[in-house]
Amino acid sequence: MKANRRHIYVLLAFATVLAVLAAVVVMLNTLGEARIADSAKPLPASQQLIERGRYLALAGNCAGCHTERGGAAYAGGRSISTPFGIIYTSNLTPDPRAGIGLWSADHFWRAMHNGRSRDGRLLYPAFPYTSYTQVTREDSDAIYAWLQTLPPVSQGNRAHALDFPYNTQAALAVWRALFFRPGAYEAQARRSPDWNRGAYLVGGLGHCIACHGSRNVLGATNSGRGLGGGPIPGQSWYAPALDDPAEAGTSHWQTSDIVALLKTGITASATVSGPMADVVYQSTQYLDDADLHAIAVYLKDLPDHAQARQEAIPVQSGSALMQRGDKVYSKQCASCHGEQGEGKVGMFPALAGNRAVKLGNPANLIQMVLFGGYAPSTKGNPRPYGMPPFGHVLTDEDVSAVLTYVRGSWGNNAPEVSLLQVVRR
Structure with missing residues (x-):
């Protein structure tokens, strides 16, 4: 009888711990979320707001992921390979069934800031809300206004092909509880307006860490090292460190050369290729000179983290x-x-x-x-x-x-x- 009671107490204690952990996970997954009314009013969109949204969508390279090769712009369907399976990007056109035509600006902001869809589902961080959470509400509203002007495309979203348990909302909720907190960019008073603008673009819409950051075994970026380089998930390319002068660091470059590389893809001493060529082609070449200069100021000021490297053993010339x-x-x-x-x-x-x-x-x-x-x-x-x-x-x-x-x-x-x-x- 005593043994049975002991087993019951152990099971109750275990169930209590699980209930507490589940409650913590739920709490961490709803931080900073406001309730969205079903009867949300449409966003008044001026032409100026729409044009700003078009520009910001270019800055975030939204079409780069949400346009399938040869497909309609922003209609989704592009596959993104990850170590956990394949993610298919969603339709961002204002089609009411397949796209975001029924979304309000509040729903769109929640997706950007909190990583949650209109129907309440948690979004996979292949949509980089871990970076987009820094985007301001004003910029989010502008992008939303621009997307609502696109021709609607009735192309349904494809189901992701992820391995178990990564295909479950429960596993995603645990991942988010461990590695994601909604946030906002906080300007640094001691830094110049250009530096702060560059930090906002690089860390937010630019989501540069998505490629140029290292990741742990669960796919979360290493925020401690930031732009320290790493293999691009699901691809056979390496994104070099932006804070290491031996890789892709630019602390010793002229600001004008950084601007030229982002605007044209080539300078006298460097050329972009591979995935970065796509970024320049679809995104950074369209940014205005002021924003490119701000990005350059920020990248140039990254602290050097030159890695200790073993002296390579020279390959014998006669081998x-x-x-x-x-x-x-x-x-x-x-x-x-x-x-x-x-x-x-x-x-x-x-x-x-x-x-x-x-x-x-x-x-x-x-x-x-x-x-x-x-x-x-x-x-x-x-x-x-x-x-x-x-x-x-x-x-x-x-x-x-x-x-x-x-x-x-x-x-x-x-x-x-x-x-x-x-x-x-």
């Missing part, structure tokens, strides 16, 4: 791998990048001393060699030079050899690229 890489380079690469990796100014980037070549993670180089890459077509660079794909020409062994050669030549002294790294691309 079989280097010899093979030398032959591949001479045949496939030297005509553009130069016999000594010197490149051609304004056309083909130099490989000698190129910090993108020397990154500890060679993922971007592998992607470029296999699948090619172009700078974005912008008003300031309408016909960019690009690199054709070589995946159909080179074997995996050739790719390993030529990248090892490039990383080990002309003073680069970067580690070799193994065959396994190429195969795992």
